Amino acid sequence: FLKQACYGEHSASLYWVSAQARENAITVRDLLSDSLFGSVNGVHVALKQHQTDNNLDAYELEQLLSEIEYFWGRLSTRLVKSRAAQFILLGQAIEMIDLKLRLYGEVDTLLEDAKQLNLLGSQLSDHWRAFQPLNHSLAQNMQTLAGVSAQVIRYAS
Template sequence: MILIPPQAAEHLYWMGRYIQRSESMTRLVIALFDKILDEDFDDAKAFYAKLGIELAYDSAQMFLRESVFNLEYASLCNTINAARENAILTRSHLSNRMFSRINALYLAYQEAKEERTVSLYWLESTLKELDAIWGNLELSLVEAKESPLIQLGKVVERMDLNIRLYDSIEAALMDVEKLNSIAEKVRPNHKRVTLSSSNKPKTLQTINSVFEALTTKHES
């Protein structure tokens, strides 16, 4: 097991998950905004309903404000805030450069929230910042030992969302080898994950239990 305190390891993992969630949901919001304008005005309502979220809007611009700022636990603003909170709790494990990028994105969201204005162009610019965070992951860390934990969070979240948002177990299966490769960096004797292509609940449970298995299993 990589020698990082258990609490710090968990926060690094969840930081990775929340950054990936921010990226995936930003891409989703952009796609839904386009659909509201060009295809089906109620498409976003139906999509969020699948997640158990009641979303009301009377225009594409209102949808943008609601999804970015106002959804109680699913807004992009809250997701960015959660990523930053985990970054704060692991501050000593991150370089100034990486922490500053995450904090700057948080501040940009706070400023936009206070002004109550958001545009598609602005949202696309935040997506570029999220891409930059991943692009500089290895270089931004103080030590390489943190990287697998953040990357594990990233791939687990991506697999989870592909199933929950798009019912695509096939897309999740494409990430299994990457998941196993990262997990082996965290714990060399990691038992490789296999997924069923037909059992959605079991697949989600398996994916979301990987971190706990890696951090609680004792060497024999």
């Protein structure tokens, strides 16, 4: 289970997400401190190393999750509570719900996180549709969560 969640051939694997986060960190490198960039890069490098040596255990995964929490904590303390900060907090809420769905698979553990997500979403967009995890299956919640940011970020077409 752990190996599939971390390295499975799907766009939600921790390795794939860390690779995308690293690419994003490279793109905005001039806006990140060395410690923030190092945090993102370190998680990706560690996951890449453990993919090669096939030696990732739950304890090391917990350490990597602590590093991700460090990143979010440092980033949120640097931002003034502006629209940019709300986008960061929205991303954090999405990631937290996604992680809990993958690890626990129980929607009843998400109620407080869903409240936070819905509050931020409604502040950022007039088009926000509330995320209600109790009304759907696990698969439906995962699919809904994957498209949540599109409700807030509307690209010109």
